[in-house]
Amino acid sequence: MLITQQPMFRHFWYPVMPTHLLDAGHPKAFRLLGEDIVLWKVGEGRYASMEDRCCHRTAKLSMGWLENDRIVCGYHGWAYDCTGQCVSMPQSPEAQKIPYKVKSHLTEVRYGYVWVCLEPDPINTIPVLEEDGAPGFRLIHEFYEPCRATGLRLMENFFDFSHTGFVHKGTFGNMVDAKPRKTEIEETEHGLVLRGDVPVLNADEHIQRVVRDSGLESVRHMVSQWYMPFMRKSQINYPNGLIHSLVTSATPIDDERSMLCQWIYRNDTEAEVSAADCIEMDRRITNEDILILEGLDPDVPLAPAHAEEAHMYTDRPGLAMRRRLLKMMEARGEKEVRTPRNLARFGIRVETASA
Template sequence: MLVTQQPVLRRFWYALMPMSYLDEGPKPFTLLGEKLVLWKQADGSPAALQDRCCHRTAQLSKGFVQDGNIVCGYHGWAYDCSGACVKIPQNPGSAIPPGSKVKPFHCKEQYGYVWVALEDPLRDIPHFPEDGAPGYRRIFQFYQTWKTSPVRVMENSFDNSHFSFVHKANFGILDQPLPAPYEFRDTDYGFEAETTVPIRNPEASFRVTGTTEAITHRHLINRYYLPFCRRFGCSYPASGIEHIIYNCATPIDDENMVLVQWLYRNDSEEACSTQELIDWDAAITLEDRDILEATDPDACIDTRRRVEFHMPSDRPGLMIRKQLMDLLTAHGEVEVFRT
């Protein structure tokens, strides 16, 4: 599926970048092939416009913020969050030409990130119940550009059959390749998948897992949020530690995406430091990145095309593909792919 060619995907919210990045000034971002400028308004809220001045097409992201408006760095034309031109410094006191406007986009802050929807959203931003809940701390783990597709990342997130191989240097058990089966539950946002998985627990992982067992278990309640968000709901029964990850695979274009990752823990900084947790998950995430960037980003979601062959443990990935295909069909679209 070529994500930039599927209009319905423009009708979802995507996490673009940490709000803190906008403290430095306006930033560019490409979402589904659409070039945007993001900036922080006077009230601290984010705004998003097409990154193209209506005067001489200069990128607004090359400009600056003044009085909460984005100012073009070429001739100083200023725009508010609705995209309306509010100032032409060369013509003080004169009426601004009708239609002097830049295309605006839905934009808001949530979970410390800028979120954008290119068209009227079909549903709200996924709910992270742990965010702000008593007993949990939030850690911003990753904000990385990957050369792969959101579909690949989403299905990999639910794929228990790759642990023994991709993660054999980490927690995977090479001589136990049989994946733990999931119990699935349909939801209004996608689906929920529950299982218990045995993992290796080397000494370097003791503070992360909260146990010194050589082989311990993860109880997983994972969630898929259509189209490209997921929850990795991990708890360690031996210690009671919860290690809950949320990912957004934000599509830049048909071959690149941004991986956004939040972590929520129910322990303290003293029990396991932020940097320890970032480093531990980074090793795992980089193993996934290495193999996913070696796959074709044009992942086939219409399985009738028989582009790939499947095994029983691929069920969650096939569920993701079916839900995406059903979404396209419901909006009168067919899968667009490379011929």
């Protein structure tokens, strides 16, 4: 599946940029699903997004500046409001009504991010996270960085409890006891929920400090929620009562890259465990995942007839994701688009696109 070739994904909300990057009053560029967009702050708690392309000579609006909540093109000074309407042409100051407009996008602010939907009719709603603002929980922002891995690969990895013992053998993985226990999958309106117990080794002193558990072997109870298409919340419940909830969005940049947006909620205090220590632990663990995921084929086959990949029992969450997305695409009249190299390799005939 090539996500930029599937129109359905343009109808989802994605966290695109932390608000603090826009609060300085400068426009910022982003590529979302292969489309260049520009974001800027238009007032207290309000932000705008539209195509990063002046309708005059296609100059990047992100290279301009802000003036009275409007974005001004750095090439000829044309100014646009937050709806994308051109409201000023210095070369024609007598114009009463300017007919030119740039396509604007829906924006919302949630969890410290500006969220964008490229089309005016979103499929989903921005997930409600029960820990956010709940008594006893603190929010820690961790990562905002690109990686060469696609959203579906990242989501499948986060819901694959059987990879832990091997990919994370350098941090907390238990290769001797690598089989998850009590795995249960429940499909929901927004995606799915996976519950399971994962055996781990707390051999690393830094991790022992962060999870506040000096025992060598333990079992983590995981409740992971998938929010279509590429967002998850994994609530890790430790035997000592600590809750460490990871929220990750793999915001799609293009067919091969995602922007990793991650923050956590914890039911402890800075005095007990510092935010810096939490980030360091999750950085090491995330790096182990990314090292593997960046080597995977970004073109994930959705249709079960595509035999490129073998599967095992613990792949059930990922296969459920594939079925769910394919069913949604087919309901919208879309066909799965694949790269020619994968089609040729297995002699599969479906819709094709340029590699």
